[in-house]
Amino acid sequence: MVGDRRRLLLLVVLVGGLAAMSVHYGTVVDDQRPYPTQSEVLADYEGHVGEEVYFWMTVESVRPDAVVARSAGLRLTIPRPVPGVVPGDVVQVHGTLRPGRVVDPERVIVSPRSDLLAMYVISVLGAALAAGAFLRHWSVDPGAWAFVPRGEE
């Protein structure tokens, strides 16, 4: 059928577009980002000293005057007390890279680990709510490969 062929063609175009954007975005995103990536800093730490950086890192250890955090293979010290932070928390740190694996922070934002775990649980509830509400009103017509209003299938 013409309608089915048009639908298939549109699907191919859209999925192709998605694939192209995923590759293109992967190509440009690091160049467009105003900061070096973790792997760039790992590959040449000294070369990036003095540059502005922005990382999301997991807290490893906490001292009264500093926090040590890591992301992938990159471990950095934030030489500043961060109130309330405990190991396992996630910190966003924006600042300047200093010699000796230190980041001089302009701003640190803490996401507590317990809140992050709750967020994942709540998000699963959200997905279940959307799926449940949808399937209450719609069902699948396998012959037409389409969602149809429940009761009309």
Added chain:
Amino acid sequence: MADLLAHVLAGYVLGTLLVGARESIPSRFVPVAMVGAALPDLAKVRLLVPSELISSTLGVPFSWLALHRLGGAVAVAGVGALLFRRGERPRAFGLLALGVASHFLLDLPVKRADGFAPPYLYPLSMARPPAGGLYLSSDLWPTLVAAVAAGAVWVGARRRGRS
């Protein structure tokens, strides 16, 4: 992102308001907006299959985050709309797009240490809009606000249905 429940509830609120305002849109389209509000977070599939894994397997750069940008989310909504019957596709796309729009609006105010949100308008623009700095994705209160709003809209819709 705010958490997914906050997004889905926001989709419910907007979908219900739209359905209430337009008689041509039956209430079965409300959950379509809820699903739309969740679509950009399909990019979270990267927690299961990292972008780097696909990139190294295929030998080309790759980022799931394209799904969490305007172009990717609209394309996903287009695919979603094609899963409906012909006559319902425009409305399905409209409600999915409404949900997608609400998703980005709720993600803009998330606190970022450098003060800028990601380039949500990709591929139209790589500009990074200022982040609102209102809440963290892991904060509970935006979800509570969304739940209260959803509750109010639910009660309103039921009253309307009876009158």
